[in-house]
Amino acid sequence: MLAPLLLLVVGVTPAPPRFDQSGRSIGAPLSDRTASYVLEARYDPAKRHLTGTARLTWTNRSDLPQGTLWFHTYWNAFKNSESTFVREQRRAGAARASTGRYAGEDFGWTELRSARLPDGTDVRSTLRWERPDDGNPADQTVFTLTLPAPVPPGGQVTLDLAWEARVPKLAARTGVHGKYTLFGQWFPKIGVLEVPPQRGVRTPTWNCHQFHATTEFYADFGSYDAALTVPRTMAVGAAGVRTGRTENPDGTVTHRFHQDDVIDFAWTAWEGALEVSDVFRSDGLPEVGLTVLVPPEARRTAPHVLAAAKVALEHAGRRWLPYPYPHLTLVAPPIGANLQSGGMEYPTFVTVYARTDPAQPRDSLLWEVAIHEVVHGWWQGMVASNEFEEAWLDEGFATWATTEVMNAVGLDWDLAQFLPPGTRWFLGPLLRSRIPERDIRPAGTVPRFESSILRPSWRFKTGGEMGRSTYGRAAAALAVLEQEVGPETFARLMRTYAERWAFRHPSTDDFLQLASEVSGKDLRPLGNALFRGTAGLDDSVTGLRCAPPRPPSGFFDADGGTPVLRAPRAADPGGDVRCEVLVERRGDLPLPLDVQLTFADGTHLRRDVPPGELWTRIVTERPPPGGRVTLAEVHPGARPTIDTSPGNDARSLDATPGPALTVGGWFLYAAQLLAAAVGSLL
Amino acid sequence: MNRLLEPIRVGFGEWRTVAVLLWANWLVAGLMVAPTVPTVWAAFGHAPLAVGKPLVSSELLIGLRPLFVGGGTPSVGAPLLLLVVLQTFLVGGVVWRASAGGPFRLGAFLGQSGRLVGRNARLYLWLLLLLGVAMLVPVGLAALLHVLGLRTIFTMPGETWIFGSPFGVTSVLHLAVLGVALALWRLSLEVGRVLIFRDDLRTTRRAAWRALRLVLRSPLSIVLYAVLGAVATGAALLLMRGRAMLPEGNAGLALLALGVGQTVLWTRLAFQVAGTRFAAALVQRTDAAPRHVGHLEEPVEAAPPV
Known part of the structure; x- marks a missing residue:
């Protein structure tokens, strides 16, 4: 009697449940x-x-x-x-x-x-x-x-x-x-x-x-x-x-x-686990009872895990499919058992991570893993792909979905949070950061020469390659499809995929077929390149230089046709300035590659690199001083998420000593500390 | 308290000695990072998207691994070997400065270094044996604690560093024991060097033994020396924290950070000199070692008159 009144007060009207309180389906x-x-x-x-x-x-x-x-x-x-x-x-x-x-x-x-x-x-x-x-x-x-x-x-x-x-x-x-x-x-x-x-x-x-x-x-x-x-x-x-x-x-x-x-x-x-319970309630979504089991020494993990589970249930329930099951159990293993048993998904039962001293207010490690495992409830729990043969269909989807949820709640990686308690006070400032999940995903991969994403998991060269390919690389590949069709269409695609394939066993081809159907574009060639090929991507501007055109020298035909040596001359100070831009593509992903040049006078020039080309050289000759190319960029404003090195997507004519000195300075400092540490033992 | 403050005063007062040590540090560190310079400049020297970004960012840190896939990684082995040679050489000069004082002359510093380098190297090798013995204590203690189900930072599961808290009571106590064992070894080494310098000892095995006896006779010195090491570490950590808190993003800030980083190194090296001074003071104070050792120093009877 009280429950409906309470719901009226707080204004939450859950959706009708799909299962009763004993886990049996209704209808x-x-x-x-x-x-x-x-x-x-x-x-x-x-x-x-x-x-x-x-x-x-x-x-x-x-x-x-x-x-x-x-x-x-x-x-x-x-x-x-x-x-x-x-x-x-x-x-x-x-x-x-x-x-x-x-x-x-x-x-x-x-x-x-x-x-x-x-x-x-x-x-x-x-x-x-x-x-x-x-x-x-x-x-x-x-x-x-x-x-x-x-x-x-x-x-x-x-x-x-x-x-x-x-x-x-x-x-x-x-x-x-x-x-x-x-x-x-x-x-x-x-x-x-x-x-x-x-x-x-x-x-x-x-x-x-x-x-x-x-x-x-x-x-x-x-x-x-x-x-x-x-x-x-x-x-x-x-x-x-x-x-x-x-x-x-x-x-x-x-x-x-x-x-x-x-x-x-x-x-x-x-024996000895603490049990913490809560309920996920949200307007229009079924209620989900939540239970977290945590080790006593890591009891402060529970609020993080519960909060992360709730945002995942909320986001996924609204974007893809309401979570139908009435209960979800999350196990945060004892310290010493996290790497072997934490971070695993089973239907309505997942293992997450436990930390004795979680970072506040949101521990990105605890949150990320909890979100990842909860969204597995959709991608593999309900949309039950074959994890033996097509692991990317669950891990790639779950990684992509984790990014979605993290973006929705504004959660980025802070590497300082990885530090053990007792060291955070002085090492924390060193690693404090806000790195978006989407940038982490392709970072571990190298374009080309990795196995195709789609293959039986035991046929990857190493466990590491399997992990990189089916998690981060696959998620980045999904994001490429998202860029290709646009966010709204892609959101519709994912919802349709979840609705159509929930409680069934889809394959990669089923997904690509549906993607083409929903988007109205044949995405199978791109999808096959992404998932069946060794495709990767690192587009970069590797060269930009400007100089006056070199005056001609050597033998040239005179009026009578006889070659005559032309004396070397100084460059014409009023002549055009010649700029050369070298753009390179490492990888063979068939994505368009457009280049934008910015001139000193503020004007722009756009060029497309022909499909299939791995490099192109763009030469401009314009009068100085406005004719100098000051900046060359690939993919201006729309970097493909699968690009492994975002830093090299642009090159300026003027030197930028700041980044080089920052990196080089850290290298030198680290080397000095190492030398001092070794020296103190001598 | 003065037994700690006086060496620290000397350590920081010997700025020319510290500068020589810092020069050696620069040389070694520079050789380590030299192979990376072309790669780093090629990647970031004209990288407008990386301007204003700190090291831990998508544009810099995340892109570093692919950068070095084709080579150009820092060199470590050979520069560290050079460090061993340099440090073994320079330590003679440091002992001279810590023991004798007086005006600093680079020529004299290098001369003392050259004069003592062989003996200091041999002394170090002898005292490596002591290091092995001294380490038996913390290793044995770690094994005992492990059997009792208690953990040290060396026996706890690796994931404790991320998920748990590696610094519990037991692990900190074990670290303290390790620190004292290291202090015993290190102080013996310093005292041995001072003895070789002061008494011009040729037999390094005997110097090592005398140093160990002298140190063992003064357990308070071991503790004070360990405290000196802890103070040095704490001071360096504080400065490192200050270095890490600096904003990053442009050339000026990077250079400023590099400068602040040198204060970390300067402090560390000044405490190194202070450690040697501590040993010299210990030798002076105890006066336990005879000025002359061995059969050559024994009194010789006068020859009978002819």
């Missing part, structure tokens, strides 16, 4: 619920042991009978040093993958004990390990089960899976760190049967990749119901809505959660 399902699970798990943290059962209900959406079902057992990536995940991590590195430092007891595994059909038939004996990506015989992250009778087209099968698992030491979003355990990809999970025309397949095809060091995930939508039993001392946060809590006689507690129309279910069990 028609939002997704086709191809794979639904009823999960039960019991966790013994002392033994790092998990016992689980899952009742899986799977629908065959194809027009062919399916007798063999494909599954992931992600935790076997942590089983030993020979798994594909650990091998790749050793070879190419990957963020959040510290498995290379695992020793004996650190490893973990999943073992399927039984897989029973409703009639009691156990098909566990048909288990066959598959290695579709690299043939590594030691890898056990994908298996198949063969049914006695295939699932008919449109038919359903229910399987009761029972498994046990050893929880690994924390790595790659999963495992134990002290009294904190994060459960991601923790149950045997069915792959995705892609059905034509889904993502371009021509026949029904299982998409079920091994767990690689650099890949994330891909799953069908469904309903998840979970009963999680843990010692009473542990707090539990999980995807979905909490539907119950039962104290058991053996000193454990069973926590129940439910959520319809999601693609995954993750949770944490954490």
